[in-house]
Amino acid sequence: MSIALFALGGTISVSGRAKGERLTGAEITAAVPGLDGLGTALDVQDVHAVPSGSLTFAQVLGVVEAASRAVAEGAVGVVVTQGTDTLEETAFLVDLVWEHEAPFVLTGAMRQPGMAGADGPANVLAAARVAASPAARGLGALVAFNDELHAARWVRKSHSTSTATFASPNAGPVGHVIEGEVRILAAPPRRSTVLPAGCDSARIDGARVALHCVTLDDDGAQLEGLAETYGGLVVAGFGVGHVPASLAPVLGALADRIPVVLTSRTGSGPVLRHTYTAPGSETDLQQRGLVNGGLLDPYKARVLLRLLLAAGAGRDEVAAAFAEHGH
The missing domain is CATH 3.40.50.1170 (L-asparaginase, N-terminal domain)
Structure with missing residues (x-):
């Protein structure tokens, strides 16, 4: 032993x-x-x-x-x-x-x-x-x-x-x-494992995931052409999961091409699901195809998304995994 x-x-x-x-x-x-x-x-x-x-x-x-x-x-x-x-x-x-x-x-x-x-x-x-x-x-x-x-x-x-x-x-x-x-004192509940069966280093290296932290007056210029070189994106939004209204269509267009996960840049607390409805709100962004990251912070969301992409997960599988691990 x-x-x-x-x-x-x-x-x-x-x-x-x-x-x-x-x-x-x-x-x-x-x-x-x-x-x-x-x-x-x-x-x-x-x-x-x-x-x-x-x-x-x-x-x-x-x-x-x-x-x-x-x-x-x-x-x-x-x-x-x-x-x-x-x-x-x-x-x-x-x-x-x-x-x-x-x-x-x-x-x-x-x-x-x-x-x-x-x-x-x-x-x-x-x-x-x-x-x-x-x-x-x-x-x-x-x-x-x-x-x-x-x-x-x-x-x-x-x-x-x-x-x-x-x-x-x-x-x-x-x-x-x-x-x-x-x-x-408080045993954490176990979630299902994410096992990229047969994933070699090349597949892991090829599963590139970007992280964009939203800031005041963010024009989204850093996101231009991102879908050409990355397979996924994690967005660290304001507060409960908000972005400037002008950035919402940019993120929606990206979500049409690659999985885009919405998280909070605050460091604790969840992304909400249906409290706010203005352009750039969590409700609006989800309607545009962004995946709700729940309680996962941006760094952990990136880890999960990269593993999922390396395993060949599609958007529905990505959404299901974040619904489980971000809960």
């Missing part, structure tokens, strides 16, 4: 030695007090030692495949250490494809190992405890940070430097690690 730990790059791996030199997974775990007292061995592997901003979908899905093999060979859970910049996106990507009951826990650090108050060791210890805990089974991908547990579907990086950066504005933490015990 073991925990499979995959060490990527990020702040948690900054060595402070030669420029660009990274700590290995073995070096990261060796600096964690109490890890040897868990009663569960760690099988540590080093993969993709790069900042999280340089990770690709194909690389993350490769880690998931390796983790699946580890679970099939007897691992009770999985821990991934990586940079925090894209952790909320990688966690959601994992959650969309992870079929196993075994916990898949992602963590990292906001302070480098050589800094005072480095948070990496505590986060790794918490993540390992969660990965080994029967209480965390069947919950999909989780983020363990600052002794809090967040569901991948809700978690967001909310501060550029704080060690308490990860939060779930729409739901709050689903659990905590208290005196070494994993306590799940």
Whole structure:
């Protein structure tokens, strides 16, 4: 019985030695007090030692495949250490494809190992405890940070430097690690997985999804010719899902050609469905063919849409997936 730990790059791996030199997974775990007292061995592997901003979908899905093999060979859970910049996106990507009951826990650090108050060791210890805990089974991908547990579907990086950066504005933490015990307070409901069966790297790379954040007096010039090079678009609209009235027909024309998903740029709360009816409102945009993203933020909506397109999903399948995962 073991925990499979995959060490990527990020702040948690900054060595402070030669420029660009990274700590290995073995070096990261060796600096964690109490890890040897868990009663569960760690099988540590080093993969993709790069900042999280340089990770690709194909690389993350490769880690998931390796983790699946580890679970099939007897691992009770999985821990991934990586940079925090894209952790909320990688966690959601994992959650969309992870079929196993075994916990898949992602963590990292906001302070480098050589800094005072480095948070990496505590986060790794918490993540390992969660990965080994029967209480965390069947919950999909989780983020363990600052002794809090967040569901991948809700978690967001909310501060550029704080060690308490990860939060779930729409739901709050689903659990905590208290005196070494994993306590799940509000188990997140599991949604169906999105598995691009037979999808190779070329299909994933070819499923290009743009993200457009709507701004004051937005004339939509950035959207010109977008459907020629992208297979889908996520729109981060104002408030409950609004855009300038002049932009509505532009988005409608795009929705005739590619899937266009409507989300909110606010960071929490849903896109409404039928409260406002003016041109550029959520009702108007849906009538023009935009897909309602529900409670998913723009970044997670882009992850879901790209996976769907890589799997060959049509507009109806895209709408159904967002109705489920955005609810």
